[in-house]
Each structure stands twice: as C-alpha cells, then as structure tokens.
Amino acid sequence: MYNVSLEDKIVLITGAAQGIGKSIAIKLAEAGCKGMAIIDIKKDANGEQTQQELEEFGVEVEFIVGDVSSETVIQNAVKHCMDKWGKIDILVNNAGIAFMDTLETATSEHWDLVLNVNLRSVFLTLKYVSAVMKEQGFGSIINMSSIAGITGGSTGPEYGASKAGVIALTKFAAKTLGPYGIRVNAVAPGTIETDMIKRTYATLDEETVKKKLSKIPMQRMGDPSEVGKAVLFLASDMSSYVSGDTLCVTGARMD
Ligand SMILES: NC(=O)c1ccc[n+]([C@@H]2O[C@H](COP(=O)([O-])OP(=O)(O)OC[C@H]3O[C@@H](n4cnc5c(N)ncnc54)[C@H](O)[C@@H]3O)[C@@H](O)[C@H]2O)c1
Numbered sequence: 184m185y186n187v188s189l190e191d192k193i194v195l196i197t198g199a200a201q202g203i204g205k206s207i208a209i210k211l212a213e214a215g216c217k218g219m220a221i222i223d224i225k226k227d228a229n230g231e232q233t234q235q236e237l238e239e240f241g242v243e244v245e246f247i248v249g250d251v252s253s254e255t256v257i258q259n260a261v262k263h264c265m266d267k268w269g270k271i272d273i274l275v276n277n278a279g280i281a282f283m284d285t286l287e288t289a290t291s292e293h294w295d296l297v298l299n300v301n302l303r304s305v306f307l308t309l310k311y312v313s314a315v316m317k318e319q320g321f322g323s324i325i326n327m328s329s330i331a332g333i334t335g336g337s338t339g340p341e342y343g344a345s346k347a348g349v350i351a352l353t354k355f356a357a358k359t360l361g362p363y364g365i366r367v368n369a370v371a372p373g374t375i376e377t378d379m380i381k382r383t384y385a386t387l388d389e390e391t392v393k394k395k396l397s398k399i400p401m402q403r404m405g406d407p408s409e410v411g412k413a414v415l416f417l418a419s420d421m422s423s424y425v426s427g428d429t430l431c432v433t434g435a436r437m438d
Contacts (some may be wrong), residue, residue, distance in 0.1 A: 187419045188216040192249045193268045194418075195260065195312060197222045197251045198278025200230035202377035203327070206407035207275055208233065212240035218268050220245040222260050224276070230404065243267075251304035252280045261311045270278075270319055273418045274304045274312045274364030276326045276349075278391035281379060283386045284339030294341045301345035302352070305424040309356050313365060322365040325417045326353050330373045332434050338383065346371070350429050371435030376404040401434030 194216050198204040200223040208219060219242050224410055225231055226248050237244050249256035264271050281300045282293045303349060305326050316322030332346025350369050357367040374380060374395070384392050396404070413432045416422050 185233045185421065186269070187214050187415060187421055189216040189273070189415075189419060191416075192216040192272040192277065193264060194273040195264055195271050195308070196220070196275040196277060197308070198225070198393075199223060199275075200225065200233055200401055201406045202379060203375055203410045204275075204277040206232045206411035207277060207414045208237055209240075210408065210411035211273070211275075211418060212237050212242045212420065215414055216242060216273070218243040220247060220260055220264050220267075222247045222249055222256065223232050224248070224250055224296045225376070250300075251276075251308070252299035253323075254307055256280050257307040259302070261315060265315065270407075271312055271315050272319075272322060273321065274308055274316075274324045275414060275418070276324070277310055278304060279327055279329075279345075279379075281342045281383060283383050284341065286340055289340050293339070293382045297341040298345050301342070302348040305349055305352055308354065309367075311361075313356065313360055314397065316360070316365045317363045322360075323422075324356065324360075324365065324367040324420050325414050326367070327404075328353070328369040328429060329370045330371050330431060330436060330438050332371060333429070333431075334438050344428075345427055353429065354427050361426060362370070366417075366422070366423060368422070368427070368430040370410060370413050370417065371429050371431045372401070372405060372406045373431070373436040374399060375407055375432075376411055379406055380404070398438060399436045401435045401436075403434065405432060405434055
C-alpha cells in the first residue's frame with residue numbers, strides 16, 4: 184500500500200482558521216507534517232479551535248494574524264518560517280472572499296478587495312516562497328481557484344475573474360519553477376458547504392438556491408474535507424509528476 188506521508192514537512196497555509204482551509208490543514212496534519220504557519224485575517228474562537236486540533240496531531244503551529252494581500256505580512260511570515268524551521272516544503276494559498284454581485288451591484292471597491300485577497304496574495308506568496316523553494320530545490324504549491332475561474336461563475340464579476348487569474352498564475356509559476364523541482368497546481372472546488380457558501384446563499388431566495396443545487400450531478404454539496412483530500416494529493420509525492428494543472432472538486436458540476 185502507498186503511504187501518503189508528509190513526515191518532517193513544513194507548511195505555510197493561508198485562511199485556515201475555518202472552512203476549507205481548516206479541513207486542508209487537518210488533512211496535512213493527519214499525514215504527519217511537522218510544522219504549520221497559518222496566516223489568517225482573524226484569530227477568533229474558530230482559529231483557536233483549529234490551532235488546538237492541529238496541535239493534538241503533534242504539529243507545531245504558528246498562527247499569524249494578518250491580511251494576505253499585504254506584502255509585509257507575507258514577507259514576515261516567510262521570514263518567520265525560515266527562522267523557526269529553516270524551510271517551507273508546502274505552500275497552500277487558500278484564503279479568499281466573495282461578494283454576491285451583479286455587474287450593476289459590483290463596485291470598484293469590491294473589485295479591488297476581491298482581486299487583492301484572492302489573486303494579489305497568490306502573486307505575493309509565489310514571489311517570496313518560491314525564492315526559498317528554489318534554494319531548497321523542492322516544494323509543492325497549491326492555489327485555491329474555483330469552478331467560477333473556469334466558467335465565469337455567478338458569484339459576481341470580480342470573483343470569477345480573480346479565480347481565473349489564479350489558474351493563469353498557477354500555470355505561469357509551474358512553467359517557471361519546474362526546472363527547480365517545484366510543482367504548482369490549482370484546485371477548483373464547486374459548491375462546498377462552508378460559511379462562505381452559507382453567507383452567499385443567505386442573500387438568495389429559496390427557488391434560486393434550489394436551482395443552483397440542482398446543477399450538481401452528484402446531488403449534494405461537497406464537504407470541506409473532500410477538498411482537503413485533493414490538496415493532500417497535490418501536496419504529497421502521490422502527485423510527483425503533476426504540475427501546472429487544475430484539479431476540479433465539483434461533484435461533476437460544470438457550469
Ligand atoms: N465554499 C465554496 O463553495 C468554495 C468554492 C470554490 C472555491 N472556494 C474557495 O475556497 C477558499 C476557502 O473558502 P471557504 O468557503 O472555506 O471560505 P470561509 O469564508 O469559510 O473561510 C475563508 C478563510 O479565509 C480567511 N480570510 C479572509 N480574508 C482574508 C485575508 N484578507 N487575509 C487572510 N485571511 C483571510 C477568513 O478569516 C477565513 O478563515 C476561498 O479561496 C474560496 O474562494 C470556496
């Protein structure tokens with residue numbers, strides 16, 4: 184049997200206080216990673232709980248409160264990992280936000296905010312973490328896109344655009360970093376049952392929600408842990424020749 188082990192690995196992950204990010208962090212912890220730095224905009228009861236659960240697996244956790252779109256926050260987080268562990272093996276760019284917008288309701292403020300959190304952050308971490316990984320000669324990077332990044336989606340013009348940008352950036356980075364032994368992939372979830380989806384669906388009427396759910400051939404929302412398993416595959420040696428790809432986790436939803 185193939186053993187998916189992340190023994191001794193150091194992970195930098197964003198937006199892991201709750202939701203999909205938390206499930207990814209737990210999967211990586213279950214696989215035995217040694218240390219994990221989490222960057223999240225807030226450390227509330229969810230964040231405290233996540234850190235405690237990770238530590239129960241024996242993982243050394245550094246919880247950094249900060250905005251992923253800030254260059255200083257990213258530079259400091261990378262420095263922190265290097266000072267503490269001397270390496271970063273796995274980078275997971277998970278933090279993201281969404282507004283339920285139409286072209287009419289979308290504002291330039293929403294546009295800037297979503298593009299900054301969802302896309303600029305990926306550029307910044309790629310820039311600073313890849314410098315470390317190039318020196319090491321290895322690394323696996325996973326960027327959270329969305330089915331909306333492929334189809335355009337219906338969550339608002341800024342959301343799909345930001346997630347399409349994540350896919351393009353993933354391909355660019357995979358081509359650039361491949362010669363250094365660094366793999367870069369994206370994950371594109373469909374409808375996953377988290378606070379983000381609950382908040383988004385709360386703004387819609389019952390009929391619209393029903394219509395949206397009926398578009399999922401597997402006839403259910405995904406569980407965050409199912410995205411976590413996809414990320415574990417891409418983080419581990421199980422995907423040793425997979426790079427520049429986008430793994431859809433959608434229950435066959437294609438629009
Ligand atoms: N839930 C879905 O159906 C779904 C589908 C496709 C893609 N995604 C993507 O998956 C990722 C996680 O989504 P989720 O549903 O778990 O959302 P969520 O809102 O439950 O969790 C997002 C996490 O990111 C953190 N965060 C938000 N802004 C931040 C910032 N500026 N800096 C640092 N941290 C920040 C939040 O505090 C939170 O912990 C996002 O990138 C999202 O776009 C989600």
